[in-house]
Amino acid sequence: MIDLFGNLQTLHQALDYHLERHNILASNVAHVDTPGYRPHDLARVDAARFEAVFNVALQRTAEGHIPGAADNSQAQVGKVFEDSSAGFGNDGNAVSLDREAAKLAANHLRYDVVSTIVASQIKGLMYAANDGRG
Amino acid sequence: MLGVFSALEVSASGLSAERIRMNTTASNLANSRTTRTADGGPFRRLDPVFEAVGLDRLRGLPSMQRAVSLVRVSRIQEDQRPGTMVFDPSHPDANGQGYVTYPNVNAVEEMVNMITATRAYEAGVTSINSIKQMARSALEIGR
Numbered sequence: 107m108i109d110l111f112g113n114l115q116t117l118h119q120a121l122d123y124h125l126e127r128h129n130i131l132a133s134n135v136a137h138v139d140t141p142g143y144r145p146h147d148l149a150r151v152d153a154a155r156f157e158a159v160f161n162v163a164l165q166r167t168a169e170g171h172i173p174g175a176a177d178n179s180q181a182q183v184g185k186v187f188e189d190s191s192a193g194f195g196n197d198g199n200a201v202s203l204d205r206e207a208a209k210l211a212a213n214h215l216r217y218d219v220v221s222t223i224v225a226s227q228i229k230g231l232m233y234a235a236n237d238g239r240g
Numbered sequence: 241m242l243g244v245f246s247a248l249e250v251s252a253s254g255l256s257a258e259r260i261r262m263n264t265t266a267s268n269l270a271n272s273r274t275t276r277t278a279d280g281g282p283f284r285r286l287d288p289v290f291e292a293v294g295l296d297r298l299r300g301l302p303s304m305q306r307a308v309s310l311v312r313v314s315r316i317q318e319d320q321r322p323g324t325m326v327f328d329p330s331h332p333d334a335n336g337q338g339y340v341t342y343p344n345v346n347a348v349e350e351m352v353n354m355i356t357a358t359r360a361y362e363a364g365v366t367s368i369n370s371i372k373q374m375a376r377s378a379l380e381i382g383r
Binding site: 124130136140143206211225 | 243246255257290377381
């Protein structure tokens with residue numbers, strides 16, 4: 107059987123990733139004046155590795171362990187890393203406001219692109235479901 | 241799980257921290273010639289100190305907890321630099337030698353602080369607008 111929504115699963119992960127990244131970037135912007143704050147970013151875990159991350163989380167290392175259930179809330183769509191490449195200020199803060207603003211804008215645009223693709227895919231399914239009448 | 245509302249919460253905490261900074265800057269400027277305070281002596285300029293507080297909801301996701309945190313004003317610190325001494329024997333707060341100690345407020349420094357607070361606030365507003373538009377485009381999927 108053809109999986110109608112198989113494609114959407116990947117796009118769903120992409121939306122999750124961009125939303126999560128927005129949280130991290132918003133936190134960086136909010137901490138532009140916090141002494142000693144190091145900005146973070148989220149690196150995308152690609153689809154193949156995403157599966158691997160997910161499987162590792164469920165693997166048991168000893169027989170006595172209770173087998174874990176698949177829990178989507180614990181699945182990671184990305185890997186957090188520290189990005190202090192902009193250099194430190196006198197207060198030990200490494201947030202560069204313009205860099206974070208640019209990342210936010212780019213992240214927003216990418217989110218919009220993915221959501222447009224999702225919308226058009228669903229519209230396509232809708233068209234098929236309505237016998238091509240709408 | 242991080243979502244639309246946690247991003248709003250984090251940005252809002254940044255906005256309120258910057259607003260507190262704006263308030264202390266305004267107070268420093270307004271009191272730049274105040275020679276009497278409740279504690280005695282001239283006014284001392286104040287500085288808010290910000291700190292990062294992890295989002296409670298993110299417990300169980302240690303790496304995320306480190307990456308996303310709220311801003312909190314941990315304390316308002318008094319600047320301990322000495323104030324400027326001005327010779328004015330007629331002033332009621334002049335000391336034995338006729339010198340008045342004015343607050344250690346530097347108008348230029350306060351203006352710079354004010355501008356950076358304004359810019360940081362604007363950046364926070366941009367990030368809030370961005371998450372709002374993202375939520376709206378996510379809602380468009382269902383149309």
